[in-house]
């Protein structure tokens with residue numbers, strides 16, 4: 092079984108994430124994708140971050156009915172901030188018969204050499220990179236990288252949060268199942284200090 096691990100804050104999940112996951116499943120030999128919801132990215136401020144249980148719930152809703160995808164809370168019980176190398180060691184230990192690969196956008200890939208223990212990641216796990224507008228892909232020699240040939244998607248969670256704050260529509264940017272949840276629960280309606 093080959094599992095693609097898609098790490099992210101998913102604050103909130105959007106159709107960019109889902110299109111990327113589906114593209115990877117269609118075009119590679121990965122059998123499934125796990126969305127790894129990170130409680131706290133070591134590099135990102137937490138001011139705009141919805142609590143991890145709400146973000147996990149939105150990811151679950153977004154992938155409901157697609158048997159190729161699942162939401163994981165594995166990082167919830169690991170130390171914070173969420174260091175990917177730590178999570179990978181934990182998962183490889185817990186699931187010895189699974190083969191893991193990593194899926195990430197060009198913005199994350201560009202920063203990879205600054206990540207905690209990054210050579211443990213690049214030496215042991217293949218990385219599927221999905222280009223992102225505005226980010227140049229510089230090769231990392233130690234890594235087993237496959238750049239996906241796919242259209243660029245100029246969609247970000249930051250833009251979605253701004254639209255919500257301004258009272259504008261986010262229709263088509265998130266799956267319908269979570270658009271209703273975001274509205275009902277008034278998520279991202281107020282700017283946290």
Ligand SMILES: Nc1ncnc2c1ncn2[C@@H]1O[C@H](COP(=O)(O)OP(=O)(O)OP(=O)(O)O)[C@@H](O)[C@H]1O
Pocket residue numbers: 098099100101102107108111194195196197198199200221222223224244245246247248249250
């Ligand atoms: N439009 C996109 N194209 C390619 N990769 C993307 C896209 N959106 C997100 N990703 C990738 O998905 C992963 C998780 O991203 P994340 O949850 O931070 O979404 P985001 O839209 O970048 O959020 P934010 O705007 O809050 O920084 C990262 O590897 C990121 O590079």
Ligand SMILES: O=C(O)c1ccc[n+]([C@@H]2O[C@H](COP(=O)([O-])O)[C@@H](O)[C@H]2O)c1
Pocket residue numbers: 098099100101127129131132133134135173174175176199205206207
């Ligand atoms: O391990 C690290 O040092 C590290 C540094 C920066 C980001 N990450 C992880 O990369 C993922 C992408 O984060 P984000 O917030 O851009 O969605 C998320 O799972 C972070 O925990 C991990």
